[in-house]
Amino acid sequence: MRACPAPAEDAGPRRARRRRAPRPHPFGLRTRLVLAFLLVAAVGCGTTAALTYRAARNAILEQTQNTAVSALRDQVDPLRIDLPVQTGTLRDALLSIARQGKPRPWRVYAEYGSLRVSSTDRPTSSVITPELRARALGRGTTPHSSFQRVVKDGTPYLTVAVPAVFRTHATQGTAQPTGLVFYAVMELDEEEANIEAMVAAARDGALPALAVALIPALLAARGVLRPVRELRRAARSMGRGRLDTRIHAKGSDELADLARTFNESAAELERSVAELRRAEARARRFAADVSHELRTPLAGMLAVTEVLDEDAGTLDSDTARAVRLISAETGRLAVLVEDLMEISRFDARAAELHSDEVDAADCVRKTLQNRHWTDPARVVADLSEGIRARLDPRRFDVVVANLVGNALRHGGAPVTVRVYAEGDTLVTEVADQGPGIHPDVLPHVFDRFYKADPARTRSAGSGLGLAITLENVRLHGGTVEAANRPGGGAVFTVRMPR
């Protein structure tokens, strides 16, 4: 399934420190996906519930209202009244109607002129509004039956008004209002209970629906997040240099496409890097081979030039100058080849550190003496005594010699060599009194064959001295830096762990 680095458990402590812990995402993909799912579910549930609720509520109320109106009308229709109405007979009629409330028991009232008759002990009801009365009497128009819902003290009531009309003639008469209006008042508490039950059902149904929606939300989030997590792991592994990292790409969605693209890019990158590495190795091998091959003839040539040097005094002056030139250049060539071989060993990572516990001041002193840099006018040694350091004496010698030689060559005398300890660090400072290093050159002083002045094609050194110094210091796990002192002159500072 994967070609990834080992999991964090078996990674070394150093790797574990480097690896960043995955940041928590308060609004990461998972949260957003789950929220989106829940939102859709909530909107769906809410809308459905609201629409169902409205339709059901209206249906319940409509049925109750229509039933009540037509029931009251049916009860009033067969009545036979006198005009003006007789209170006694009207009350009897009301009591009879009050027993037949539909769809629920009701209280009935009748109003005629200033007469108020009711089926209860109170002549009229406070629930009946003036608007309903006005509509029932139908000022200026034929009166109609009507109803109104009234909420009083939290209780919903249905009030129905049915005006009574009569025919002025059995066949050709018109309907004339009698002025008598029947009212019915019905409590809607049962309807309200039904409606509240519906609301509760909708609410109780919505919560489980949301909980159910959580499951596909989490599944979808996992389906998206797993490839993303894998991709992140693979990218991190690639960043650590494991170019053979691949992702198991399955499926045909966009994430699988992304994984395939990642795999292709990784393969391409791996191929390119391998190619580069091969080319680099070839180049290094070539440099090493060349210097090695040059070394043998050079050794012979050096031996010959020593003899020639000795005999130069006996030759005529032109020939003697030519012989000395050949001798000097051969020596330079030998140094260059040695340096090249040294650099090649570093590049091939074949350089080895042979550490030994030594006295740093002694080492530096020995280096200066071996090079005959003992003239205080040229080299001043300021050495703290008794600093024991664990280092490769041969490589430390190369470092100091290269730095001092470089200072003598490019800077100005006197060159000051200081050695002191800074805690666990051995600091070696080589300062000169020269013009310092140009700021443009400063970043490149440790580059191979870097020419500070392009016009000057020849220099006394091999052009590899500082590069070799840098490699040697690095091998010790230390640093070397070049800077200009405020008072003038360059200073190279080497810091190596003791």
Add this chain to the structure above:
Amino acid sequence: MTRRAQAVAAALSGLAALSLAGCGIRDSDVVEAGAAATVAVAPPPEFRMLVYFLGPDGRPMPVSRDIARPFPASTALPVRNADGSLPYEGFGTGYEISPDTARRAGVVTDMALGVLLSGPSPAEAAAGLRTELPRTGGRPHVEEERTGAPDGGRLRLRAPFPVTGLTPRAVHQLVCTAAFAEDPAARSQVVVTGPDGALPPARCDGL
């Protein structure tokens, strides 16, 4: 982005909660729901006359009065008894005058107007009925003008009191009482005249 999504989510959930919880049964306006109930008014149309008084709120309210029967053989104007009822003058079987005949003769109309001018009875007054017509001793008389119009004729109502100062409700009382006494459909136009002049013709169709 996430903040906007948050806001949208909050708004939507709030909306859902609102739509679920925020409504039970609400007040409503007055809603018309079908025709009125048609009751029977005693006595039957043939044996009654309608007299229009006013309710406590000024709305015209009809009361029905029995027409005593059988009618007197004479077509002369009946003389009312002291209690307002018509005298009974029975001539026996075969001599009845049908109420329609009496109606056509304008007898009933004059009678109804007489009742109207005498004002509400104690029972009617107890129910809050009143009149805006002056109480006078005289009786109005109704003549039918034959205009030949298809929608009923035109009645000329001669009142024994000045009519130009009457309120519209009072005129309506006169017009409706006369029109319904003449014709169960009250199609006639009524011209109310008095000693001080005549009012424009009117019909009994709502006030």
